[in-house]
Amino acid sequence: MSHPSSQTIDLDVVREMMSHITYADHQEGQELILFALQEINEHFGWVSLEAAEIVADHLGTTVNRVYALLTFYADFRTAPRGDNFMLVCHGMSCYVAGSMRLVQSLRDRHGVSDGETTADGALTIQVVDGCLGICDRAPLVKLNQEFHGELTVETLNDLIGRLRLATSSGGAR
């Protein structure tokens, strides 16, 4: 399973991942840049400059090109996450169902806004301005790999409370 909380990126693992990505020609190599970055982002929770250099070398392109993608596509992070990662869906169904209250509560009670990590490093949140596509369960968050729907400010706080408990007792995920 992935480790969304890695603070450092083991470059040998990145090289190992790249060795699985093969391509027939330069064209296919370029098509796979995004895929390679997604694999690294999925595995470590973020992509470092050093990892981006390995991707560029492996796929025959420049690190500038790779970094241009990292900073354009919303899914990528270029800094480590907290121990847990929460996507707060702010799509239209979630907006109508009150996702703004969830975002406000995260800011007021836990001191985190979009893209930030709590002071204790337990939780990073990212507000999804697009849509996670599970609209029937709005308002919804994706915590690590799991979706939690039909949330209210209280149930969201319970969720975070349980998370903190699990993390502090050493049993994160």
Next chain:
Amino acid sequence: MTHGHPLTLTPKLAPSLPNLTSRAEFESFREEAERQWSSYSTPDAWVVTVGLDSSSIGKGAGDVLARVREQLAGTDAVVRQASGNGANWMEPWVEIKRPGQPPIVYANIEPSDVPDLLADRLGHRAIGVIGDAPYGDIPPLQELPFFKLQKRILLRNVGVIDPESIEDAIARGAYSGYMKVLFDLSQDEVIEEVTRANLRGRGGAGFPAGIKWASGKRARARPKYVVCNSHEGEPNVYKDRRIHEGDPHRLLEGILIACVAVGADIGYNYIGGEYPLAIQRFRKAAADAERLGLIGKNVLGSGKDVGLRIRAGGGAYICGEGSALMYSIMGVRGQPRTKPPRSVEEGLWKRPTVANNSETLANIPDIVNNGGDWYASMGTGKSTGTKLVTVMGPVKRMGLVEVEMGTPFRRVIEDIWGGMKDGHTFKGVQTGGISAGPLLEQHLDVPLDFDSMAEYGGMLGSGGFVVYDDTTCAVDYARYMMAFNRYESCSKCVPCRLGNPAIIEIIDRIRLGRGSEADLALIERTSKHIIELSLCGLGQVAPMPLLGMMQKHHEEFLEHVRDGVCRCGTCPIESRVTAVAAD
């Protein structure tokens, strides 16, 4: 965002699949699959099916399936997974076919209900029977209001087959159209059927697929490509996810047929990165099809080569735009370009490319099998066939349905979705995702098709609608949609990059109670700039929801600027006096 797709490029293959080399071998494989499929419905069969997809898994369907497996271990019962059937309100559901009974569907089953369910003590939770006749006092499922008005063509197998089993799909008719296209029909005959069907693009623009295919086939440069656009970033639309998670082989067959019909070398499917399960199931489907020999060189000895590549998006809404999507596949930033040249002349890698929405392509197998005239007989003259539709907001039932084009919108909202939840009052319904304006109560008799809604400032778009009630402030809602566009603007051209934030500044002034009527005129003027000067479809429609809201809820905007009142109490309006003092 985390995607959950496996490290290796190809998922684990089912080792039991043979490599087929001729049509005859495919037919015997199909007969075997049909035998297996029909064994589920013999009178003595004991089959338990649980619907698993991204939304039901979040509600515990995975645990339900695990409990069922555990309880029935060592018995004759067959335990299967299907995907959800679109009726999110009844998830997690379990379908049980006991010996001597028809299949009965039970709704909202928790993992702890499983022992009682299997011991047949939950008869009161049965909501429907699969089949035409009632069983005791349980009505047929298709007679329930949610299903009755639907016409399920695309969703025929969704919630029925196991989406991870190619045998199930083939038993239910998958790849029979592909066989015709490989062996019986010429390229022109296939395109002719699609043209006669008058199949229009389901991504929102409604461009006829037949015309696109014909110009794709005429293009002489090689190689050629087909691109399936499965990147639905549009908020509250998840029709493509439903197809990928429920019946991936239908879409795959559509892509393969398109490749053969236009003479493309490789078909691409670009799936939104938000949908890990959809990506996973489509990858599995493609790997199985390749293993069977349905993708590759000289498919089943037909002499035709078809390739397939799957690419996942990175969470950029703009990549749903055709040219941006192709740039994204090419490994650069997804930013649209000016047209012409159209993508059928110069698309992916500057080669002729036929780009279709995945709902469009999912219609293709049935059109090839039943003929274009059959398809054109459904719907209205200009909008044929069916449409996948989602309605969200405070309505009674949640889900995704397929209705015939031309169905009155009011019936869709009131019959299928059951109208407003108790305690909520209908105020309006936002149409076309975030690309058009809302409709009010008096507009609801409009038929659901490509052209009728435009008359009232609405749009069918990709079929996503959001109902909002009287606690939603029109100004705040409009700001939300403008903020979406501001965030998702790719920043390539100035009117969109700077115009959207400028409009948000004006709305924020209004929300604070510091606006004036002149601000409303200023919004209209700025909007005109964005609409007329932006390069791509996102920019050209970005202010549409705001203008629609201003037109439909004019009074409410006036109250904000004239009286400093937000009737819903959403906007952080300061009183006039303090506002003046603060200035």
